[in-house]
Amino acid sequence: MTIEIDLTGKNALVTGAARGIGRASAILLAKAGADVAVSDILYEGVQETAEAIGGRPAIRCDLGDPDQITGMCDRVLAELGGVDILVNCGAIVAYGRGIGAFEPDEWDRVLDVNLRGTYLTCRGLVENMKQRRDGRIINFSSLAAHVGGIETAMHYVASKAGIIGFTRSLAKECGPFGITVNALAPGVILTPPVRKQVAGREADYIPTIPLRRLGESRDVANVVVFLASPLASYLTGLVVDVNGGQFMK
Template structure:
């Protein structure tokens, strides 16, 4: 069956977005809300989540949860079912990225990042499984990164390990959950312009853009659109896969490759 040239609408379905108060998570929540999904906007601080839910409109509501805590994740899933009747999509986006170089990084620093980024993904996924398994349908989209699975950056060895770990988790989870028609995929952002870059200066942003073949930073909606695709019915035969959204950042083998591109143009 070839199907329609237009993707089937997701309106009326329910998405949970963790880490949704700012940055990529906020962009994902806004984009899914725009597509007509009921959105549970999750953040550690309720007031921050409420601001984003208000931006989306009446089909969104806020919930406070710490994804490092199992009871919070279970309460998050229960709230989505109570408010909207189902959980169709989980966007496991919550993550932190404090910098600390080896030799200075403490065990507590390492554990904090792993607990939030990797354990938080596991707990969020575990919390939505009873509902998804009961319906025999679901979409799980994990926000990983190019940092860790593909690239590295000084000060982010713990962050990179957590993001690579998410992909390892994803592959086995995809196998285990396939019998219930639950897909598990990941988006892998490159350099994305978020609130965190405000005030760092044009020179720094220009240097970042110079390392990207498309010569611009990505937007949060570039990531959100990829997540929305993974959530679509049309992506139902895709599982255990990752999509790099980086403007070609990981492609050049050296700075010379980008300089050659400039010379050719």
């Protein structure tokens, strides 16, 4: 028996799709047959992703701006007629250890983009999913939420811990409507901000990872597609760790 993931006929929105995990997820969802809309604050990058999947025009959206999120959700509902798969990948990845490592307005910005942005995007699309009694929501937490961050900053850690509680709460609300809501918690994945941060120190990390390699965006995108697929229809409220075994719970 061959098992294939076929998302033909499904509409998806991926935020944070200009690069890294978001771009890899958008490309893989499109390869699986989904009609994928992509958004990001980095317009040039997200346009490249849109061109790579040969699909719809990219959407510029700052997830820290509620009006822009409303505009993105309205546009996606108008153009796609509904969203079956929502991947909330866009986030500010912030480094720096200690409570004094950043200013309070940076705390607000990171929480606004990472946590409120995810909440508002879900809020903008979930009613449509409820009406159609179908949907997959995939939020992005982090290994940092479990371990208090390795190098990432406290506001980032707090935002990613918040995503776990938000995901579970929304999963309980949406379950009766046939909508699953799960979170991914990647470990150390070699995307642009992480590559820059760990450059020259990869050898320090590798012994801490049982699978003995740092992650690639594709490792996470594979799990996004699995969670979006019929194979994952009985999973909700989960936090799926994609970390090569670096943290086990």
